[in-house]
Amino acid sequence: MAMKRPTMRDVADAAGVSLMTVSRVVNGEPGVLPETVARVERAIRRLGYQRNDMARQLRRKEQLTQTIGLLVDDLANPFFATLARAVEDAAMLRSCVVLIGSSNDSLRREREVMSAFLARRVDGLILVPVAGSHRFLRDQQALGLKVVCADRPADNLKTDTVLVDNRSGAREAVAHLLRQGHRRIGYLGDRDDIWTVRERYAGFTEALAAEGLLPEPALARHGLRSRAEAANAALAMMRQPAPPTALFASNDVVTMGVVDGLHGAAGAAHGNVALVGFDEFALADKLSPPVTVVAQDPAALGAACAQLLFARIGGDTSPPREVVLLTRLVVRGSGEIAPAARPAPPAAAT
Amino acid sequence: MAMKRPTMRDVADAAGVSLMTVSRVVNGEPGVLPETVARVERAIRRLGYQRNDMARQLRRKEQLTQTIGLLVDDLANPFFATLARAVEDAAMLRSCVVLIGSSNDSLRREREVMSAFLARRVDGLILVPVAGSHRFLRDQQALGLKVVCADRPADNLKTDTVLVDNRSGAREAVAHLLRQGHRRIGYLGDRDDIWTVRERYAGFTEALAAEGLLPEPALARHGLRSRAEAANAALAMMRQPAPPTALFASNDVVTMGVVDGLHGAAGAAHGNVALVGFDEFALADKLSPPVTVVAQDPAALGAACAQLLFARIGGDTSPPREVVLLTRLVVRGSGEIAPAARPAPPAAAT
DNA sequence: TTGAAAGCGCTAACAG
DNA sequence: CTGTTAGCGCTTTCAA
Numbered sequence: 001m002a003m004k005r006p007t008m009r010d011v012a013d014a015a016g017v018s019l020m021t022v023s024r025v026v027n028g029e030p031g032v033l034p035e036t037v038a039r040v041e042r043a044i045r046r047l048g049y050q051r052n053d054m055a056r057q058l059r060r061k062e063q064l065t066q067t068i069g070l071l072v073d074d075l076a077n078p079f080f081a082t083l084a085r086a087v088e089d090a091a092m093l094r095s096c097v098v099l100i101g102s103s104n105d106s107l108r109r110e111r112e113v114m115s116a117f118l119a120r121r122v123d124g125l126i127l128v129p130v131a132g133s134h135r136f137l138r139d140q141q142a143l144g145l146k147v148v149c150a151d152r153p154a155d156n157l158k159t160d161t162v163l164v165d166n167r168s169g170a171r172e173a174v175a176h177l178l179r180q181g182h183r184r185i186g187y188l189g190d191r192d193d194i195w196t197v198r199e200r201y202a203g204f205t206e207a208l209a210a211e212g213l214l215p216e217p218a219l220a221r222h223g224l225r226s227r228a229e230a231a232n233a234a235l236a237m238m239r240q241p242a243p244p245t246a247l248f249a250s251n252d253v254v255t256m257g258v259v260d261g262l263h264g265a266a267g268a269a270h271g272n273v274a275l276v277g278f279d280e281f282a283l284a285d286k287l288s289p290p291v292t293v294v295a296q297d298p299a300a301l302g303a304a305c306a307q308l309l310f311a312r313i314g315g316d317t318s319p320p321r322e323v324v325l326l327t328r329l330v331v332r333g334s335g336e337i338a339p340a341a342r343p344a345p346p347a348a349a350t
Numbered sequence: 351m352a353m354k355r356p357t358m359r360d361v362a363d364a365a366g367v368s369l370m371t372v373s374r375v376v377n378g379e380p381g382v383l384p385e386t387v388a389r390v391e392r393a394i395r396r397l398g399y400q401r402n403d404m405a406r407q408l409r410r411k412e413q414l415t416q417t418i419g420l421l422v423d424d425l426a427n428p429f430f431a432t433l434a435r436a437v438e439d440a441a442m443l444r445s446c447v448v449l450i451g452s453s454n455d456s457l458r459r460e461r462e463v464m465s466a467f468l469a470r471r472v473d474g475l476i477l478v479p480v481a482g483s484h485r486f487l488r489d490q491q492a493l494g495l496k497v498v499c500a501d502r503p504a505d506n507l508k509t510d511t512v513l514v515d516n517r518s519g520a521r522e523a524v525a526h527l528l529r530q531g532h533r534r535i536g537y538l539g540d541r542d543d544i545w546t547v548r549e550r551y552a553g554f555t556e557a558l559a560a561e562g563l564l565p566e567p568a569l570a571r572h573g574l575r576s577r578a579e580a581a582n583a584a585l586a587m588m589r590q591p592a593p594p595t596a597l598f599a600s601n602d603v604v605t606m607g608v609v610d611g612l613h614g615a616a617g618a619a620h621g622n623v624a625l626v627g628f629d630e631f632a633l634a635d636k637l638s639p640p641v642t643v644v645a646q647d648p649a650a651l652g653a654a655c656a657q658l659l660f661a662r663i664g665g666d667t668s669p670p671r672e673v674v675l676l677t678r679l680v681v682r683g684s685g686e687i688a689p690a691a692r693p694a695p696p697a698a699a700t
Numbered sequence: 701t702t703g704a705a706a707g708c709g710c711t712a713a714c715a716g
Numbered sequence: 717c718t719g720t721t722a723g724c725g726c727t728t729t730c731a732a
Contacts, residue, residue, distance in 0.1 A: 005493050007725055018703045023727065031701060045712045047490040053469040054404040054415075055725035065404075067449075067470070075438060076649075081431035088425060090453055092459075098468045099417075100450045102438055109442075116447045119403040120417070143355050207623040259636055283633045286609055299426075357709055369720045373711065381717060405709035408724045 006047040015043035026051050041112045055123070069099045069111060069117035069125045072150075076102075079252065079279065079298045082118070083150065086302030087126055089101055090170065094310055096123070105194065107132040118145065124309045126302075129154035129191040142317040146312040150305045152195040153322075162301055166196050166278070169294040169327030170203025171210075173276040174248055176292075176329060178211050181339050182246040182274060186237050187220040188230055188258060189250030197222075200250045220242050230257020238262070238273065245273060245339040252279035259287060276335040285332055292335030295328045356397040365393035376401050407471070412548045418659065419449045419467035419475045421460060422500075426452075427647045429602065429629065430478070433500065436652030437476055444660060446473070455544070457482040468495065474659045476652075479504035481543040496662040502545040503672075510658040512651055512673045516546050516628070519644040519677030520553025521560075523626040524598055526642075526679060528561050531689050532596040532624060535585050537570040538580055538608060539600030550600045550628055569594050580607025588612070588623065595623060595689040602629035609637060624687040626679075635682055642685030645678045 008026070017040060024032050025040040026049075043049075057065055070087050072080040084100060091098050099122060101113035110130050114137070117125060124146035127137075127341050130184075134154040141147055141159070149161040176187050187204050190197045201222075205215050218240060221233040230249070235259065237243065249255040255277030262273065274298040277284075280295035358376070362369040367390060374382050375390040376399075382390075393399075407415050422430040434450060441448050449472060451463035460480050464487070467475060474496035477487075484504040491497055491509070499511040527535050537554050540547045551572075555565050568590060571583040580599070580653050582606065587593065599605040605627030612623065627634075630645035654673050 009725080019726085022701090022704055023703090027727090033701065036701085048493050050465070050468050050490075052725055054407050054471060055708090056712090056727070057404050058402075058408060058725080059727040062709085066466075072529065073425060074435065076428075076432045076435035078426075078428050081428065081434075082426045084431075084450070085424065085426035085452060088450065092451075092463070095466070097449050097451065097463070097470065099447050100434070100438065101442075101447065102435060112446070113442070115400070116416075116445070118400050121402060121404060122446065140400075145397050163405060256633065259633070281632065281639065283606065283631075286613060286637055287633065288638055329473070359709080360732060371717090374718090377711090383717065386717085402709055405724090406711070408709080408726090409711040410724085584714085 005052075006049045007052070008049075009047050010047060011040065011043045014047060015040045021166075027084040036116060036277060038067075046292070050239050063251040064123045064313065065121045066094075066096045067079075067099060067120065068313075069101070069102045069114070069122040071103055071113055071117070071125065071128075072128045073105055073130070074102050075100060077253075078281070079296070082298040083305075085300035087306050090130075090303060090306030090310065095269055096310075103128070103130050105130050105191070111136065124148070126150055126305045126309055127154070128152060129157075131155075131195070132286050146309060148305045148309045148312075150301060158311065158320050160321050160323075162304045162308065162325065164196070164296050164301065164325045164327060166199035166327075167203040167206070169296075170200040170248070170250070170278060171207045172203075172296045172327070172329050173278065173292075173335070174204050174207035174208070176335055177246045177248065177274055178207065180274060180336060182244075183211075183213065183339070184216075184219065184242070184246070186244035186247045187215070187250070188224060188233055188237070188247060188254050189220075189222050190318070191223050192226065197250055204248055204250075218242075224254050224257065227253055227257040227260060230254040231261035234258040235262035243273075246335075246337075247273055247275045249275065249277040252281040254276065255284075255291065255293070256281065257277065258292065272340065274335055274337040276329075276337075280330065284330075289334045290332035292332045293330050295330050297325060300325060355402075356399045357402070358399075360397060361390065361393045361609065364397060365390045394607040414473045414663065415471050416446045417449060417470065417472050418443075418446055418663075419451070419464070419472040419477075421451045421463055421467070421475065422478045423455055423480070424452050425450060427603075428631070429646075432648040433652035433655075436649040436658055437656045440653060440656030440660070446660075453478070453480050453651045455480050455541075461486065473663050474498070476500055476655045476659055477504070478502060481505075481545070496659060498655045498659045498662070500651060508670050510655075510662065510671050510673075512658065512675065514546070514646050514651065516549035516674045516676060516677075517553040517556070519679075520598070520600070520628060520647075521557045522553075522677070522679050523628065523642075523644045523685070524554050524557035525560070525596075526681075526685055527596045527624055527626060528557065530596070530624060530686060532594075533561075533563065533689070534566075534569065534592070534594040534596070536594035536597045537565070537581055537600070538574060538587070538597060538604050539570075539572050541573050541575065546593050547600055554598055554600075558631060568592075574604050574607065577603055577607040577610055580604040583610035584608040584611035593623075596685075596687075597623055597625045599625065599627040602627065602631040605629065605634075605641065605643070606631065609641065621686075622690065624685055624689075626685040630680065634680075637684075639684045639687070640682035642682045643680050645680050647675065650675060 008019050008022045011022045103110035126148050128151050134157050147159045192198045197309040224230040249258050276292045278294045355570035358369050358372045361372045438448050478500050479623050484507050497509045542548045574580040599608050626642045628644045634641040
């Protein structure tokens with residue numbers, strides 16, 4: 001069991017030819033007699049020979065490892081899983097394999113995984129950068145590593161980057177709520193050291209500002225890392241003396257948490273308060289009311305990253321590009337709920 | 351730009367020591383003067399040196415590449431994404447990286463991706479095998495490749511395998527429907543050349559048989575590959591002259607499709623017919639009615655596979671093991687709907 | 701059309 | 717504590 005794997009030498013001996021001839025057959029090079037080819041191929045099959053690409057790689061150094069690295073935040077998150085699948089499909093078309101890793105929003109883990117990828121001499125890297133400094137990466141870029149940042153820009157790093165216009169998307173969502181007459185709009189969001197989250201909050205405040213409104217501290221909760229945390233935060237926010245009439249949730253996890261929280265609330269679905277969430281999620285259209293969302297396209301994001309990366313690997317040396325994908329407001333019902341009828345405020349001056 | 355990457359030779363020259371000393375420092379071996387270590391480390395940092403693991407691997411051949419391959423059906427499917435994340439976490443604990451691929455239920459693609467993994471000399475492989483013959487794999491096993499099959503067994507291949515008890519899960523689900531008084535239960539399922547799907551259908555028929563019922567062809571639809579297909583199939587099934595009073599859906603995609611289809615139906619949520627689906631999915635508890643499911647634990651599946659694989663890599667040579675994980679019936683409402691009251695059939699003899 | 705020799709970047713096995 | 721030599725499995729280069 002587990003005998004040593006056969007090498008070209010073994011195949012050569014078995015076929016009664018020289019090692020070089022085996023090499024030529026294995027790599028489909030011309031100039032070998034068909035008969036010789038057949039003999040070699042038989043030996044290959046008989047021994048179960050598989051070319052050792054590591055050794056190969058070592059010698060042909062102008063060449064590539066046909067391996068790319070993909071480092072996302074969390075592979076279990078459907079957003080990144082879909083992105084990953086798109087990258088993988090693009091890689092496969094180019095006979096490339098993908099090393100994958102999750103940074104879990106930890107700079108240390110990102111560094112570790114990246115080092116492991118670099119040691120394996122990936123041809124390029126698609127990276128969803130966590131918060132923090134990436135000067136380590138800059139050094140590697142100078143040494144020829146191709147990097148594309150996905151979904152978020154990396155701190156002071158000149159690379160191709162594919163982003164989503166989070167700010168406009170959020171602004172549009174909140175403007176939509178304002179248009180329904182809402183004036184007290186709550187914000188529920190993830191950790192705002194994450195670039196996308198910060199951008200979405202900026203869009204939120206900009207939309208308010210456009211109507212002359214200022215964000216109220218009591219109507220904003222940051223740092224929600226799970227559905228359960230978001231559920232609690234939503235409940236707490238709605239139980240305030242002066243609750244918001246509408247909510248904006250900054251990502252899919254938080255949106256689902258809000259749905260959880262409001263369903264859990266005594267005697268009510270989430271139908272009492274308007275809700276728009278950032279990120280599309282499965283079954284958003286089947287809730288009651290169906291959830292209005294700002295949809296991104298993670299597959300398009302992944303495909304765009306792969307396209308840029310493979311262009312670089314192919315020798316493209318033009319200046320770094322930034323691609324910005326747009327979002328789409330998907331109107332479904334939860335965002336079109338008018339503010340609850342309540343005692344009209346005492347008529348003010350005018 | 352893109353100058354050649356520095357080698358140990360370069361570092362050695364820069365630090366004024368021999369190549370071997372650099373090797374010792376890079377690998378943290380003892381027996382180097384702290385002062386020398388410092389000089390070497392400075393040179394390493396200055397040049398941006400990164401060890402070339404491919405070359406390393408070549409020489410220390412008793413050792414491992416610290417790379418495993420993971421080949422799932424579809425990475426974009428949350429079930430497999432969660433499994434993948436669990437594998438990745440386990441790998442990271444052992445300083446191992448993960449090559450990932452999706453077979454898309456195609457034997458050809460599975461073969462291609464596996465070849466690419468093998469050429470990179472992965473230490474082991476976690477595989478969700480597609481239908482078809484895997485004798486190619488058996489040859490590789492004989493050469494020392496460690497393989498663990500996940501979620502499905504591979505045709506006549508002796509490997510560690512981690513499965514879910516799909517048949518019992520399905521039987522339990524259908525028995526649950528029978529207990530509510532249903533006698534006409536429809537089956538909607540994916541392609542039944544997939545082992546898990548076949549097992550679930552077997553569980554379905556077994557549960558019926560236990561009550562003396564036979565599956566009716568008009569009440570079973572196979573080969574549903576997407577939510578849309580499942581939606582149409584569900585609608586068609588319910589529009590028959592004698593529709594079922596309950597449905598069993600063989601996976602998450604089909605279950606969601608059924609929900610889509612019944613929602614789309616004129617004037618009705620899916621509340622008119624009982625429904626139990628195989629697979630947990632996000633927000634199943636938030637639909638109306640909430641969807642009763644047979645839940646699996648993909649993270650546990652991935653973790654179990656990783657544990658078996660790393661044991662093998664670590665030298666475990668005991669006979670192949672088969673681990674079977676259990677499912678859990680999550681009662682939420684859609685499965686507890688009684689058969690619609692309808693004119694009692696004419697009383698038969700007795 | 702085929703083969704022999706050299707060497708990729710690294711580590712194992714010995715010297716000093 | 718540090719250096720030297722040989723060679724992993726392959727491709728390149730040159731010669732037959």
